[in-house]
Every structure is written in structure tokens, then in C-alpha cells.
Amino acid sequence: MRAVSVILCIPLVAPLAFAQGDRADIPWKVEIAKPELTYDQRFDLSVTIRIDGKTLVRRGGGNLETLVEIEDSQGHVYRDRQTQSPERIQREMRRIELVITHRALVTPGDYKVSVALDDRVDGAHNLRHAVVHAEIPKTDLLPNSWDGMPQVEILPKVAEPEAFFRPELAGHLHLPVENQAPVRMEVIARLPPWAGRGYFISRAALSALVPQLKALSEITLRNGEINVTLIDSIHSEAIEVTRHGQRLSWNLLRPGLVDPYSNVVDVRHYDPLHRAGSTEITRAIAHCLAVQDTARVVVVYLGVYTHEFAKPSGWRPPVFERHVEKTYVIDDFPEVDMGGEPTGPLFRRAPWNLQESGHGVSIEDILRALHPRVFSVRHPAQFRDALAAIIEDLSRI
8 A cells, every 4th residue: 555645735823843852752764855956947855764674673563654844934834744554564664664755846945844753553753853945056047937936845646757747736937038039949859769777767868858848848938839749769759749839738748658668678679770760850850840830940859969870771961941040959868877887978879889880870960950059968957057048049039
């Protein structure tokens, strides 16, 4: 049975008072992490509670409830409560430890955090307090992006990949663009196609790509629209997600991400000469440019920029008939810890060295004619800088 999460995002009358001080009737470890900037362009405030399995055995299990309270600078208090079922506690007693996690997204500022643990069987009670600070990035270029956003939003436990999009959040980024001429921004995102240890890299790539898509879609053009297309090169598909300026939602994005890990192909069974993904990307761009309108077209490509595909027979660099005002590449591959292997961008080039053998073509080759501005993104702060640069450029159109 899974933990039940009860979420109250309203001011409460009686928060856990700091004056009570810390207390630990049950041995535990509590980590209240410093809020970190996420690809959502919010700050992730996480609380992790650990109880040793031997402690649970000595106590004979129990019926545990955890409560986290976050108080913002206005004195509003937000609670997240989880009840650990006796069945789960009995199961975790046989393991090293019981781990309970609470998370919230916050905006810049100071927060008082209180963490409580209660055993409903014998009345044992733990309490821990801390003050944390979510710091605005230095030389931040988007200081108003949090205008009108809730200071705190509790994150319920949901399955992936929905957890990457977070449709339950009420807040949206404030990213206005004061463009004078009409603009049609076409965002083309390439789903992670393969990896040597597929699940881990595919998951890491999606956990960055999906919130970046969401953030890009929250740009508000004064005059124009934003459309989103997904490229699934394994299944040779270009998936239209939004058209005619529809607002990106989870219901629209989800069909393109159904069973996302089916896009993973074990590198040991991957034959590059039979996996051509360049065609889908070229067709997607050409399709976007074929729309008959007077808007200035802007293309944003999101994905690993230097990955190589097999070169189709007779392949030539594409020539796009319509003028593209701006092209941006968010060369996105987050840093991944692969357990003993070097941490950092992985598989920047296919290991078969296709270009030297004359069989490869990269996304660089496809987009070269559009003279793209390339942003290398390995963590959320770099994506924030790219977002600011794109907004600044678009404001001049």
C-alpha cells in the first residue's frame, strides 16, 4: 500500500511552533536541503526523513505519520502530511531504512520549515526546525519571472513522466515578450532515443526536457503564437503537440510521451545504419515552414545537438524554402551519475564514429543552413540564461 499524501495549501491557524524546540523520541535523520533551482525555473525544497530498519524492529513497527510545515515570508503556512501504513513499515523493517520524502516548489525568499514525526501507537514524537533561503541566481536576467506565482506549492506524489510536467501546479512563469512584428515560434523537441544504460539516461533526459518545454511554452508573445512538436526518431514519428497557439497542457503532451521508456534501445543491440532520425527532423521543420502566414518564423530545437544518425542514401543538406528569422538550439543533456562512471554529458557522439566512416549525419548538419544560436545546457541555471537570451532577441522583432 502506498503512502497517502494529504495536501493543504491554505494558511493554517496553529503551525508547529519554533518555540517548542527540536525533539527526537524516535532515532531519525532529517535532511532539509537548500532549495535548488529546477528546470521548471522554481526552487525545489525537499525534506528527507530516514529511520533505521533496526530502530523499527526494536519498536515493533508502529503507525507513523509525518508532517512538514513551510511558512513563507508573509506568515502563510503550508502543510504536507503523509501516513505510513503498518504494512509498509513491516516491509521496510527488513531493509536498511525507511525513507520518507516531502517536496515543494518555492519562489525566492526565506522559509521556516518544521518537520514532525508521530507514532500513533505509543505517542512518540519528533520535531525538527530549520530556516532555508531560496536565492535568486547571481546576475539574473529574468527577475520578474515569478510575478504572480504562489510562493509555495506542495508537490504530491505522482508517477513519471507526469511528475516531470506537474500539471497540478497553479503557478505559471511570467515571461512577456514585447515583439512588434507577428512571430510564430516553433519548438521542436527530440525525445531521448537510446542509451547504454537506457532507463537512467532516458529518465534524466526527460526530467530535463519536459519542464524546459513547459517553460518555453509559457513565454507570452505580444503578437504571435507558440507551437510544439516532438520528434520520436526511434519510431520515425514527428508528433504535433500544439498548433495555432494552443497552450501546452499535460493532456496534449501526454500522448507523445506514452510509455516513454519504449524509446530506449540498448546500445548493444543498436545498429546505427538502420536508424535514420534525420529525416523526421527535416520534415518537421519543413512542415512548420509550409504554413501560409505573414508571421516571422522562429525555430527552437531542444535536444542533444551533436548526436549522429545514419545517413540516408543520397542525403544532402536540406534547403528550406522559407526564411527563418531566428533559430535557437538548446543543446540539452543533463549531467548524470552512472554509478562509478564519469559524471557529465554522455554519448556526445555515437561510438561508431559515423561521420569519419562517411555514414553519419548530425543535427548540426541539418540546422547549419539556419545559422542557429546554440546554448549548451547542463543544468537549470544555464537553461535560465538561454531562456532570457531568447526572450531578449524576440523582443527586438
